[in-house]
Amino acid sequence: MNDCYSIERLREAARSRLPRGVFDFYDGGAEDEVTLTDNCDAFQRVRLSPRVLRNVAHVDMSAQLFGLPMGLPIAIAPTGAVGFGWRGGDVALAQAAAKYGIPYTLSTSATASIEEIADKAPGRLWFQAYILQDKARLNALIDRAEAAGYEALVITVDLPVGGKRERDLLNGLSFPMKLGYKNIGQFVRKPFWSLDMLLRKPPFMPSLQGLASLQTDKTKMQGVAGMNYDPAFDLTALRALRDRWPRKLIVKGIVNPLDVDAILDVGVDALVVSNHGGRQLDTGVATLDALPGIVRAVNNRVPVLIDGGIRRGSDVFKALALGASGVLSGRATLFGVLGGGYHGVDRALAILGDELRRTMQLCGTPTLADIDSSVLAQPTSNRGKEEAAI
Numbered sequence: 001m002n003d004c005y006s007i008e009r010l011r012e013a014a015r016s017r018l019p020r021g022v023f024d025f026y027d028g029g030a031e032d033e034v035t036l037t038d039n040c041d042a043f044q045r046v047r048l049s050p051r052v053l054r055n056v057a058h059v060d061m062s063a064q065l066f067g068l069p070m071g072l073p074i075a076i077a078p079t080g081a082v083g084f085g086w087r088g089g090d091v092a093l094a095q096a097a098a099k100y101g102i103p104y105t106l107s108t109s110a111t112a113s114i115e116e117i118a119d120k121a122p123g124r125l126w127f128q129a130y131i132l133q134d135k136a137r138l139n140a141l142i143d144r145a146e147a148a149g150y151e152a153l154v155i156t157v158d159l160p161v162g163g164k165r166e167r168d169l170l171n172g173l174s175f176p177m178k179l180g181y182k183n184i185g186q187f188v189r190k191p192f193w194s195l196d197m198l199l200r201k202p203p204f205m206p207s208l209q210g211l212a213s214l215q216t217d218k219t220k221m222q223g224v225a226g227m228n229y230d231p232a233f234d235l236t237a238l239r240a241l242r243d244r245w246p247r248k249l250i251v252k253g254i255v256n257p258l259d260v261d262a263i264l265d266v267g268v269d270a271l272v273v274s275n276h277g278g279r280q281l282d283t284g285v286a287t288l289d290a291l292p293g294i295v296r297a298v299n300n301r302v303p304v305l306i307d308g309g310i311r312r313g314s315d316v317f318k319a320l321a322l323g324a325s326g327v328l329s330g331r332a333t334l335f336g337v338l339g340g341g342y343h344g345v346d347r348a349l350a351i352l353g354d355e356l357r358r359t360m361q362l363c364g365t366p367t368l369a370d371i372d373s374s375v376l377a378q379p380t381s382n383r384g385k386e387e388a389a390i
């Protein structure tokens with residue numbers, strides 16, 4: 001793992017370990033993957049304008065969220081089905097998050113149970129709930145997260161129905177994975193992964209156990225989300241969850257400022273600007289492009305977090321400069337765990353932390369509080385317009 005000096009190298013490590021169809025599930029996005037790509041490109045479009053002579057001998061990357069300390073301004077985003085790529089991957093992510101003093105979010109479609117994570121990972125834990133049609137099951141999961149001491153409930157609101165991920169349809173992906181004529185060649189080429197999956201009990205998703213088939217329905221071109229999630233979920237239903245959950249409530253998956261007031265009226269404690277890493281709606285706006293509008297609409301009432309496309313410490317820096325209180329790491333740490341388990345996540349967080357520190361020093365901002373829009377260069381297109389106006 002020490003040879004991996006960037007998140008892209010961790011992605012390559014994951015790619016070389018996994019059969020193509022499995023790697024594609026984690027790596028891919030919806031339809032033409034426009035949003036998936038644009039989430040990353042949006043960070044590259046933002047250029048920095050560093051300050052100098054500012055004494056950056058000591059850098060402090062520690063943050064606070066909900067009055068509690070974080071070693072980095074990063075939390076681990078919920079990602080489902082991790083155990084199919086690395087057995088025990090959810091625990092590895094949670095334990096590495098604890099090492100760095102950052103929150104870990106357990107997904108509804110995780111391959112570990114709420115209690116297993118609470119037992120094995122000593123850090124700050126958030127539970128992400130998808131709005132299941134089976135409300136008794138949803139309420140039971142939320143109650144279990146409360147009993148297990150989870151600090152926050154994250155409600156994901158950006159997939160009333162599932163996205164159309166064409167790589168998965170092409171690869172005939174299903175959970176649990178089945179051998180077929182389409183994938184047998186891929187599995188044979190990755191014998192270590194394949195033997196582990198074949199010879200030992202296959203991983204499963206404890207929180208979804210027993211629900212409608214987890215197999216992608218090719219006829220309807222929808223995955224598990226379309227069959228089990230509730231498209232009728234609305235603000236009234238969000239209010240009911242607010243009443244049920246006594247601790248911090250985070251809404252994940254907004255990009256349109258018009259949604260902000262109504263959601264905050266429910267009594268939400270933080271928002272995550274997110275488009276699900278480009279996995280649901282394609283051609284939706286890149287999250288970094290959506291961030292300033294959401295920050296303005298929120299107007300300091302609650303912390304605003306962001307995810308989507310974060311692959312560098314400088315991306316974290318840019319998100320903070322545009323008003324985010326912190327970021328969620330999705331594929332960056334996911335590639336880490338898929339490439340090398342606990343050590344891979346450790347490496348991913350070390351890379352992001354090292355790059356953030358370096359960016360802070362090179363931009364003359366020794367603390368997170370020093371990072372603001374004054375270190376951002378004006379976009380070239382705007383500059384052109386202003387020059388023309390002069």
Ligand SMILES: Cc1cc2nc3c(=O)[nH]c(=O)nc-3n(C[C@H](O)[C@H](O)[C@H](O)COP(=O)(O)O)c2cc1C
Nearest residue numbers: 026077078079080107156276277307308309330331
């Ligand atoms: C393989 C995979 C599984 C995901 N599973 C979930 C999930 O179960 N719940 C959820 O709210 N978001 C899920 N997400 C979205 C992430 O939480 C996050 O929004 C996204 O990965 C951020 O984009 P990035 O990967 O480009 O950083 C998933 C993302 C990926 C890549």
